[in-house]
Amino acid sequence: MDAMNDVDAKADPLNPPNDDPAKSRGFGRRMKGDRGTPVTFTFDGQLIEAFEGETIAAAVLASGVRMLRETDRRGEPRGLFCNMGICFDCLVEINGATNQRACQFSVADGLKIKSQTSQSMEPCP
Numbered sequence: 001m002d003a004m005n006d007v008d009a010k011a012d013p014l015n016p017p018n019d020d021p022a023k024s025r026g027f028g029r030r031m032k033g034d035r036g037t038p039v040t041f042t043f044d045g046q047l048i049e050a051f052e053g054e055t056i057a058a059a060v061l062a063s064g065v066r067m068l069r070e071t072d073r074r075g076e077p078r079g080l081f082c083n084m085g086i087c088f089d090c091l092v093e094i095n096g097a098t099n100q101r102a103c104q105f106s107v108a109d110g111l112k113i114k115s116q117t118s119q120s121m122e123p124c125p
């Protein structure tokens with residue numbers, strides 16, 4: 001059995017089930033082991049536990065969240081794609097600041113992160 005299959009998502013407090021089919025497929029995974037200092041933040045009001053040094057993208061992905069934003073014109077779901085700051089598919093709102101790339105920001109205790117909807121995005125100039 002490999003390490004990824006060694007995780008029981010239902011029994012792991014770091015893998016809370018996410019039953020919202022619009023935002024998750026409900027299969028968040030986090031490998032066991034000492035990962036450093038734990039931190040908590042909210043994503044769309046859901047409390048997420050992570051570890052210092054992780055990106056927001058990695059932390060929400062591990063919690064089972066797949067959708068980070070909607071496209072501005074059609075409202076289509078987008079999530080982590082390049083994971084290196086190039087595609088801008090991971091834009092989220094961080095403590096009220098819109099259009100922040102989740103793959104480029106580290107988690108911190110108490111952050112309030114929201115997915116961006118087509119209504120919450122700032123209009124293009």
Ligand code: FES
Nearest residue numbers: 083085087088103
């Ligand atoms: S996933 Fe591409 S910029 Fe963040």
